[in-house]
Amino acid sequence: MSIGLEHYLILSAILFSIGLYGALAKRNAIVILMSIEIMLNAVNIAMVAFSRYIVPLMLTGQVFAIFIMVVAAAEAAVGLAIIIAIYRSRETIDTTKIDLMKW
């Protein structure tokens, strides 16, 4: 049994679901940020897999994956900066306690 497109896509879906679960269920803002990184990387796997198996002569998927990594790096930097700022003012990064935007 050779490894085909389905396997990569299933891996991608599993990683995405794990990331989604982490992003929605975890309280710690840093863990949420990490979960989002997992989701982005799940998408990268899917991109590269599609590129490799469907249009092997073009590098569209790979290039897209690199773009996503750049965005993910920038997002991590900004996200961490926000978390530090929140921590300085509220002395917590528990997202259930950061709920000023409510009725």
Place this chain on the structure above:
Amino acid sequence: MPSQLIWLIFLLPVSSFVIVSFFIRPFVKPESRVAGYITITAISGSLALSLWALAAVMAAPHHQIVVPDISWLVVGDVTIHLGLIMDSLTAVMLVVVTIVSLMVQIYSQGYMHGDPGYHRYYAWMSLFTASMLGVVMADSLLLVFVFWEGVGLCSYLLIGFWFHKPSAANAAKKAFIVTRFGDFGFLAAILLLFAHTRTFDIAELHGLAIAGALAGTTLTWAAIGIFSGAVGKSAQFPLHVWLPDAMEGPTPVSALIHAATMVAAGVFLVARTFPLFAHSVEALTTVAIIGGVTAIFAASMGLVMTDIKRVLAYSTISQLGYMMLGLGVGGVAIGIFHLFNHAFFKALLFLGAGSVNHATGTFDMREMGGLRKFMPWTYATFLIGALSIAGIWPLSGFWSKDEILLHSQTGGPSILFYLAMITVFMTAFYMFRVIFMTFGGEYRGGGSGAHGHPHESSSVMVTPMVVLAVLAVVSGFWNVTGQFGAFMGHGETHSFVHGLFHPFTQTLPWISLILAGLGILLAYAIYSKKWLSAERIGSMFKPLYTLFIRKYWMDELYEGVLVKNALIGGFFAGLQQVDTYGVDGAVNGVANGAIAGGRAIRRAQTGQLQFYGLFIGIGILAIILCVYFFG
């Protein structure tokens, strides 16, 4: 002279109003008499032009002058003209209005001197006169209505002239609101006529009515609507209640209202639109019945009043009833002839009452008495006025009243004739009751404002009274050989302008003279010689006396039953319910619904970012499932 000059009759009082109110009142002290001089000059000019116009109309063929008019408004295919009618009716009315107004203004120089509102008084008097002249001259119903309301406004301002007195302010409001009921009918009639004929022009409407194009129920309703406006303005039953209260204004204002302007407008309006009435038997009968009933109804209340101005007020209502009766049974000439004569003697009587008030400081006749010795001029002129209104030969009231009596004998329901005859007796009685109580016997001290012996008024007040007294004597002779009827009759359908009448060829004038004489004799017996005690007669007819002195409970009926219960308690309360529960309910309901909805939905706004994210995920999942299953 060019016929455009006729416009000046109206524009002169308007300009004096503008000058007095905008240039004199802000800058000149109220002690100065300059406002009065300006007004008197302007109205003298109007009078001179009116006399010229009357002469010109008399000389003109068909007694009518055509004056070029101005196109005022063009709405679609309808053009509304700003024009004037110059026929015999207008010419006579112009002369009446300007003469009476001029006399009243001159008299007011004495009566209103020193009043803090002196300039205001003259400004409004000018506007009042101008509005009435406008009503008289306007050639379309729309224009008549504009000036008609102007007259109403000025009467409101002048009745409430001493607005710091609550009674005056209330009387002004009452006059305004009660006449408004009638005006509603008038406006409805104008719109009804316009809807059917597409014109406001009075001459065109006359033509349509005479040609029969305007007939049937439309014409009847239109005529009755116009008449309801006249009922309000001319204080006919059942809208007469405002006129006695209008006595709160300065006495010269009462003279003007009662003689030439406000109340005459109603009678004039019916005369002006008479061809519409003439072609509807129902409308004409309504006019006659309302007039006849008002005549005796008001006279009965005049019998018992103790306030000299109130007696005169009820006599005015009664005489206006005569005029309406005259219009209803006889035609334009008959009704307007009485208006013409009445204007002079009624203005005279009011000016006399004002002069008496100046001397004694009261209007209550029980505090007067014996003034004949102190005020010979006032007494003499007042006596002439009283004899005239009582219909004693050869004074003016006799001539016009007998025309009305004669025509009510032949036309209209016969009961009206007997009512009118009884009213002759009543009129003579209450007028001489006034004479004997005021001028006869001994002086009873006057009101609280009186000091020492009363004295004759100044010559500026006496002169207009003398002029009016002369007019009250001679004005009736215009129609002795029927010239007035012939003059007014032109342009009328002949069946409604009856032939000329020479009084002493028949027995009727003798009967009415005897009735009037009996009335005077009864007043003499009760109030001068005291052969009969007024108190004993009063207690003998106690229910009747109470009915009269309480004015048939009409005020109570209107205020208590109609206004308090029917309007405030019923109609307005119902409207308030609709407003509270219907309109407010809808508005508040929408708002409350939005609030409740928001309150329910805001629970979802937890501030938890992950909670929102969960819903984003669920949403995406739902979209995916939709695409998978249905896409």
